[in-house]
Amino acid sequence: MAYLVDRLILHAHLLTMAGAGVGYLPDGGVAIHGDRLVDVGPSSLLRSRYAAHDVIDATGQALLPGLIDAHMHSQWTIARGVAQDIHHWMQKGLAPYAAHLAPEAALAGTRLALLEAVRAGATTVGDYALPLEGWPEIFAETGVRAVLTATINALSAQDMAGWRLGDLYPFDERIGQQRIDAALKLHREWHESEGGRITVLFGPQGADMLPRDQLRLVKQLASAAGVMLHMHVAQGDREIDQMMKRYGRRTPDFLEQIGYLDDQLLAVHLTEATEDETDLVAHSGAKMVLCSGSIGIIDGIVPPAVRFRAKGGLVALGSDQATGNNCHNLFNEMKLTALFNKILYRDPTVLPAWEVLRMATIEGAQALGMADSIGSLEAGKQADLILVDLNQPNLQPLLDDPMRTMVPNLVYAANGSEVDSVMVAGRFLMRNRQMQTMDATAVMATAQREARLLAREVAADPLHRELALLTAMEAGQL
């Protein structure tokens, strides 16, 4: 007699990502009940064991764990494309917008980022922002699995808009304390909410952006709460310059000194980390988030993820922000990660397709400390998964036997538009390319309106007449 479950997905090209490889199974599927995977295996076996109200025939589709975007500043999607092809991205590109960003615009950005990311297969998003009212609610409503981090710094946007390159950042400890209080409140109200779908980390923005005592305080608070520290580390020559001027030490050295280097740390970027520094961070048990597209565009640099992994470290992928990277698309991040690192090492065998697919799934989950519940398709884990339509010109032909080409094609030929369905905790966020929990038209219309308001504010501010964007427009390049 068959057990009754909520849903069966059958006849897929299954990539469980369990074990040491990709866990391929032809004609495979999953049984889903509530928010969990009850069973994973050959379609014939699932059919014999289970009955379901909703039986999905996934013939011609790849079924794999939902993709994990471990680091994103979703609010900046409201200003997509305002700051590329320039030096000093944060100060000369982003800061003018930061000084004028209204809460409504930021929230509209978050909604747009989630719409985009989910359509490209993300099920877990590690979002990093000042914790506006209404921000966690967006994740609650849309059903996206969220790892939220409230930015903690001791900087005011107004001060930073007037800051000159090379000067030390002006710290304002009262702002630091306000941010810490806001982070505590976010954690208290949202951590492990929505049936565990939303978790909250602590986020000192960078070692250069908060006084040492407040950095130590945040570490203590995170330890007491039992959550990770999600932090930008060695994220540019600007940060290193600040650290040398303020403390006479580079970031990794400083972090070791103040007790930050351990397995509680989720270190984002490591853009400027030397080989020794990379090894130091990896050996400490800290995890890394690699944002290939973002750092490629805004710095022209390939962060040391390959070395970090070779030293035993775990690396998750992140899309960062759309003001520089321009898109939130894990397929894009997988491809760029593989290619950038082949180029860095001048070696086509570096980061083969299957390894980056693991970084976007199970390794990402491990880096976030969530591998017991997500990252692979295994019985007992959360039903976070995607279906990818392989019947697209750029994914054809589909060879599975005696050759198998699906994994390289998913990484090197797919662009994310082939994602057909996205499920988080047993609930479809997108099905047959139709959004189920977001009104795409409304999200885009609101973002469009807010973006126009923001752009006008920025353009009207006399401080910002020297924006590279305006210069390029005048030269007929945009």
Next chain:
Amino acid sequence: MAYLVDRLILHAHLLTMAGAGVGYLPDGGVAIHGDRLVDVGPSSLLRSRYAAHDVIDATGQALLPGLIDAHMHSQWTIARGVAQDIHHWMQKGLAPYAAHLAPEAALAGTRLALLEAVRAGATTVGDYALPLEGWPEIFAETGVRAVLTATINALSAQDMAGWRLGDLYPFDERIGQQRIDAALKLHREWHESEGGRITVLFGPQGADMLPRDQLRLVKQLASAAGVMLHMHVAQGDREIDQMMKRYGRRTPDFLEQIGYLDDQLLAVHLTEATEDETDLVAHSGAKMVLCSGSIGIIDGIVPPAVRFRAKGGLVALGSDQATGNNCHNLFNEMKLTALFNKILYRDPTVLPAWEVLRMATIEGAQALGMADSIGSLEAGKQADLILVDLNQPNLQPLLDDPMRTMVPNLVYAANGSEVDSVMVAGRFLMRNRQMQTMDATAVMATAQREARLLAREVAADPLHRELALLTAMEAGQL
């Protein structure tokens, strides 16, 4: 009184790519009659001047010249994804398939490649292949603008399948002569056919693949025909090794010696060209084709296109082949080109978005010697254009005034799936995402069938049991 034309496209965000920048015009459009652009300008002006049976409202869409994919081996799309993440791509990845490639499979690959490329906005394709019967007919039927090159080498696929790394290639001059004869026949029958939509170049495959006398002969024939030589140059350490062993010279030096370095040459790849060699080729007036994705994946190298351009050279983009690059998508090539070169120079200002957009359009046309008829939207040129739907989550918000973000978003955020319509010579190849001249379902079904046959042949050949693909499958990585 208004002139009657075939079609008006109005209210687009127009990027004419005329002049030195991108030629942006808000609320712009084109008037089309026959195969040509009759007028290009503000919608209001076009409306006052013209009437048309077909008036297309392109509100919310970008209108730009069709993209130019200057170098492709379309037939290899039949074996998409069989050779990544390995050393010695051509010999260890591709050669086993080359030895078993049936004409039906090759032609199915070409159809699939065109389907994919057109859907991602390509209007001109520079295809390079042994000139099978039925191959030019595919371009004639589908309406794609074609620059066809018949591969000329003195190598047999059978010999090459058994060739050992480091050995000199065995030349067979009879094969060389057969290939030359076939190229002459292709030129005679197809050059400037289909109202000029199909042109034919001459294609010595590489300086290492044809005896010197036959290289000289091909140059004479191309000169007599008044067409370019489309040739792989310095395309890998394997080529350099062959040249040193056979002639004691590296490729650029050798090419200069035999009179190949001039503005008749379209030099593909330059993967291994030194700075001096790059300068030598650029100064000669030769043009370059840059295949960023392909060379990134199969060699882990960024070819010297930035230097080539700095020395006054023209550079077109190409997608090469799907056995390594995995996809034929100019949006992919634009993005990778910008990012790879920022990384190569560790400088985010290198190759800004507007420059790579020019490489994919007007500069590509100039490199192919076709800028009088394609590459920009200007009255009198061919009506080769694309419409891109900007009302997609990854291209929103759309800022045009007072900031303008469309160009960076087209290059850094678009993935090609946003292309809504594609026109070549006044004829829609795709309209509202529906193919007009190709049966997508049939193309994919045929490719699938042929690919399976090919894979079985390759797998059954005892020579090929050591394929990296099979090893990776056994290790659970595919």
